[in-house]
Amino acid sequence: MSEEAKAADQNSSGMSPLNYLFVLLIGAYLGILFIKSEVARWERVHDMFLFREAHMYLIISVAIVVAMISMLIIKRFKVKSIDGKPITYKPKPYHTGVIIGGMLFGAGWAITGACPGPIYAQIGSGEWMALFTLAGALLGMFSYAALKPKLPH
């Protein structure tokens, strides 16, 4: 590939090698947190849904508050990314799937003790049975891809 093609290539993804390195590092940071906070642990998720402990609720609430304050600061001071691009949130739209899909995901979360991030964390920590969860998630994604035209949106 010529240098120009490479540059064009990079442009189309909009990300530099440095951006990818940061993504990898932030992923690792989050992976450590998923294990150390135990949100990737089945018992914690089960206890959350049984209202047995507040641990998960507190973590999620604090995370939302911290993210919200961060976004207020980013918007207020028009903070840019390190590439100098403006930071904008693209709203996720409302449709029937938000309700139906949301409920189905919640059921899967309760059964497996994992949401998508923790699936990768469970596998990384050597919990090999979580490969079944990942395989199921990919099957579910393919099924959605196949059924999408027929589902209400």
Add this chain to the structure above:
Amino acid sequence: MNWITEPWPWWISGILIGLTVPLLYILAGKAFGISTSLQQAGAMCAPNSKLEYLSTFDRKANLWTIVFAVGIAVGAFIATRFLSSEPAPLLPESFDSASGGIKLLVGGFLIGFGTRYAGGCTSGHSITGISNLNWPSLVATIFFFVGGLAVTWGLGQLIFPA
């Protein structure tokens, strides 16, 4: 330094997880979300798929989601191997069986189908969406709990290990 090897308290964990949102925005220009990685994996595995959901998906612009997922696995490996004195089992022992594998496969299916139909998961909707005051994300989050509570309290005997 003993605190490092213990499970971390909710407030430290919550603050640090919340900071993922500005970190990803500032260092990579991306909105925090993890379930898109499933769609990216599908689009990469089936690049010639006739399904529009996969064929029209921008594989290049979303490649970062796979890098992010790999990073999560690497971080979890580090945390389990080097930052935990006695790593707690993540899944109950009863899942270590054929019936456990089936439960995880079915549960995983619901995760993959549900998050893609809803357009996000706990990270994209509950954390990033709500923190940006996006009301459909609040609706999604409420229904995450409706589904989880229904299964835990309703079908619990069938699904959950004693």
